Each structure stands twice: as structure tokens, then as C-alpha cells.
Amino acid sequence: xxxxxxxxxxxxxxxxxxxxxxxxxxxxxxxxxxxxxxxxxxxxxxxxxxxxxxxxxxxxxxxxxxxxxxxxxxxxxxxxxxxxxxxxxxxxxxxxxxxxxxxxxxxxxxxxxxxxxxxxxxxxxxxxxxxxxxxxxxxxxxxxxxxxxxxxxxxxxxxxxxxxxxxxxxxxxxxxxxxxxxxxxxxxxxxxxxxxxxxxxxxxxxxxxxxxxxxxxxxxxxxxxxxxxxxxxxxxxxxxxxxxxxxxxxxxxxxxxxxxxxxxxxxxxxxx
Numbered sequence: 365x366x367x368x369x370x371x372x373x374x375x376x377x378x379x380x381x382x383x384x385x386x387x388x389x390x391x392x393x394x395x396x397x398x399x400x401x402x403x404x405x406x407x408x409x410x411x412x413x414x415x416x417x418x419x420x421x422x423x424x425x426x427x428x429x430x431x432x433x434x435x436x437x438x439x440x441x442x443x444x445x446x447x448x449x450x451x452x453x454x455x456x457x458x459x460x461x462x463x464x465x466x467x468x469x470x471x472x473x474x475x476x477x478x479x480x481x482x483x484x485x486x487x488x489x490x491x492x493x494x495x496x497x498x499x500x501x502x503x504x505x506x507x508x509x510x511x512x513x514x515x516x517x518x519x520x521x522x523x524x525x526x527x528x529x530x531x532x533x534x535x536x537x538x539x540x541x542x543x544x545x546x547x548x549x550x551x552x553x554x555x556x557x558x559x560x561x562x563x564x565x566x567x568x569x570x571x572x573x574x575x576x577x578x579x580x581x582x583x584x585x586x587x588x589x590x591x592x593x594x595x596x597x598x599x600x601x602x603x604x605x606x607x608x609x610x611x612x613x614x615x616x617x618x619x620x621x622x623x624x625x626x627x628x629x630x631x632x633x634x635x636x
Contacts, residue, residue: 413437413493417559419633421449428452433482433631440492445484445500453477453511462602470595472514474533480506484545494559494635500545504568506623509536515578517595519588529582529592531614537574539623543567551635561631572604572623579614589615 417435424431433447453475460468482504490496512534519527545566552558584592589610596608596615605621 414556414635415493417494417633417635419559419561419631421563421629421631423629424449427457428454429478433633435486435494435633437493441488443486443488443494445482445486447480447482447484449480449482451476451478463599467599470515470517471533472516473511474513475511476508478506478508480504490548495549495551497546497548500547500566502543502545502566502568504541504543504570504625505538506541506572506625507536507538508574510534510576517592519591522587529580529584529588531578531580531592533576533578535574535576535617537572537576537619539570539572541568541570541623541625543569543625543627545627557635559631559633559635561633563627563629563631566627568625568627570623571621572619574619576617576619577614578617584610584612584614 415437417437419433419435421429421431421433429449429451431447431449433445435443435445437443454477456474456476459471459474463471482502484500484502486498486500488494488496488498490498510533512532514530515533516528516530519529521527543566545563547561547563547566549562550560552560578592578596582588589612592615593608593610596617603622603624604619606617606619609616609618
């Protein structure tokens with residue numbers, strides 16, 4: 365009987381120790397399962413949104429502006445858009461909007477070309493990841509250059525006659541500006557690959573510098589130089605400040621002042 369009692373005590377002690385070890389291992393594994401579950405939920409929470417968009421502003425082609433932009437979504441509410449555009453050489457768009465007819469005739473065969481580079485952070489207030497309304501502060505660098513064009517002015521001589529004085533002009537100017545644009549972007553297809561970006565309105569302001577030279581085959585007298593200076597200053601080109609310096613060979617026009625512009629358009633792109 366004594367042996368049975370000893371065996372029963374030993375068995376109970378063994379079961380207790382075994383149960384304790386199993387419970388200890390189980391309690392040790394609990395944090396592992398909890399963290400594994402948390403990691404799984406975190407991985408499931410990572411968005412599967414397509415974060416890249418390549419676009420072109422189709423309305424800009426009306427003005428010979430070949431352009432391309434790339435937008436990268438950083439998170440749901442913020443993205444970065446970088447754009448480049450180049451306007452092939454041709455007539456100045458809307459030149460008759462800021463020059464009188466008689467002044468426009470002075471610039472015979474004038475052609476210009478231009479390039480621009482824009483960095484544009486976007487803040488979305490819609491559904492995000494590149495969709496909905498956005499506000500976009502931006503920086504833009506612009507460069508404009510001309511061909512060798514013909515220019516003339518009428519010189520009123522002291523003998524009472526008027527002489528047409530021809531000159532050859534050429535030059536370039538560039539500007540740095542900052543602005544703000546408001547727009548809205550849509551995903552058009554079920555796969556959300558086709559993108560429509562509507563630039564509602566944007567405006568920028570900054571400063572620009574450049575030089576244009578005008579040379580004549582005639583040696584200009586002080587009286588001829590004075591009239592040439594007055595003719596160029598009377599052109600009164602809006603949004604541009606310039607100074608005119610004349611010499612016996614012609615004139616030099618220095619652009620140094622405000623640089624302003626307006627943005628609006630419709631872009632089509634591909635999202636991936």
C-alpha cells in the first residue's frame with residue numbers, strides 16, 4: 365500500500381511539471397502569434413494603388429508646344445509632378461493681342477521658339493492617389509529666343525522727308541517664376557489606367573532677363589538713334605520691362621523686370 369501511495373504522488377508531480385512546461389511554451393508563443401497577426405494586417409493595409417502617371421497637355425499643341433509630364437504619388441494626399449515643354453519655332457502666338465497693327469508690321473518674319481521646365485507639388489483634397497481636386501504651388505523656368513528677323517522704323521529727316529531705316533534683330537530672354545494652380549484629375553476607365561487632368565486655372569509671377577540686338581547697315585546719326593530709341597520704347601509690350609540703348613550701329617534692348625504667365629489646359633495620361 366505504501367508503494368501505491370508513493371507511485372500516485374510521483375504521477376501527480378510528473379503531470380504537474382509537464383503541464384507547467386506546456387503552459388510556459390504556450391505563453392511564450394502567444395506574442396509571436398500576436399505580432400505575426402499585426403504584421404499580416406499591416407501588409408494588407410499597404411495600398412495597391414498605381415503611383416505613376418505620364419501625361420501630355422493636348423491643348424498646348426495648338427501653340428506648337430510639345431510637352432510631357434510625369435507625376436509620382438508620394439502618399440494618398442501628396443504627389444510631385446515634373447513637366448517639360450518646348451515650342452517649335454514659329455510666329456508669336458497672339459502677337460496682335462499686345463501689339464498694334466502698325467507695330468506688328470514692323471516685325472517682319474519674326475519667329476520665336478521657347479522651352480519651359482516646371483516642378484509642381486500637388487496636394488489632393490479628393491480621393492487622393494492622384495484623383496480629385498488639387499492645389500499645386502509650382503516653380504517654372506522659361507526660355508524664349510528669336511530668329512534673325514527684320515525690323516524697320518520711319519526716320520523723319522531734317523529735310524522734311526521720311527526714310528525707312530531697316531535693321532536686323534535677334535536675341536533671347538529667360539525667366540524664373542513661381543505660382544499656384546488649381547485643377548482636378550479623373551481616372552476614366554474601370555482599370556483606372558486612363559487619366560484626364562483638367563488645369564482649371566493657374567498663374568505665375570517672377571523676374572526675367574535677356575538681350576536683343578538690332579543692327580543696321582547704315583551709320584546712325586544721333587538724331588536717327590534718338591528716333592529709333594523712341595520707336596522701340598513706344599511699342600509698350602505688356603508685362604515686360606525693358607531698356608533701350610542705341611549706338612551708331614543700331615540698338616540693344618535689355619529685358620530686366622517682371623515675368624508673368626497664365627496656365628490652363630487639358631491633359632491626357634496613362635497611369636501605372
